[in-house]
Amino acid sequence: MGLSASQARLLSITARLSDNELRSQTITTAKMSLASKTSEASSAYLDALNQTQLMFSTYDADGNKTLQKLTGTSLTEYGSLKNQYGIINTDGQIMVSETDANNYLESATMGEFLEKYGVAKVEDQEKDNPAYIDKATSIWGSDWKNWVTNG
Known part of the structure; x- marks a missing residue:
């Protein structure tokens, strides 16, 4: 009787292990299916966005x-x-465009900048470009206007 009881217990434990493995495989399969469907839905969404x-x-x-x-x-x-x-x-x-940026950096005044675009030059309303002044001051010093205008 002792032998059959331990055999029954072994069979019961084996059956439970098999059942747990089957459930684990079922859950893994469901997860894989969900991941696949999520990927398909994501692809469909991105395709729709690309067509917009x-x-x-x-x-x-x-x-x-x-x-x-x-x-x-x-x-x-x-x-x-x-x-x-x-x-x-x-x-x-x-x-801004690269052209506009270069034109701005190369212009000492608003008039010079506008002249690059064919806009009439405004003589008496020119305002110095602070970035140009900083660069000119670092290169030529505080009397940079004398160097630029040859004066």
Whole structure:
């Protein structure tokens, strides 16, 4: 009787182990299925986002409404009949084109800067560019204007 009782106990423990392993496999399979479905849903969502096209409406020179893709360039570029916006980063710096940045750094006054774009030069309203003054002062010293104007 002792032998059959221990055999019954062994069979019971073995059955419980097998049942626990089966449940573990079932849970693992469910997790894998859920991960696969989550990945598919994420892919579908990203595909939908990629197909979404944001458009920006503006007006051409004749006053006709036009639609164009919404990009940083479309917001910041100049148009005679459109609002020109600036894009500012978290540091408070405004995004400008590389050409505008170079023209600004190469200009000592607002008149010089505007002249690079073909805008009429304003002789009596020029204001010195502080960044240019700082750079010129560090190169030529406090009498930098004499060096620049050959005076």
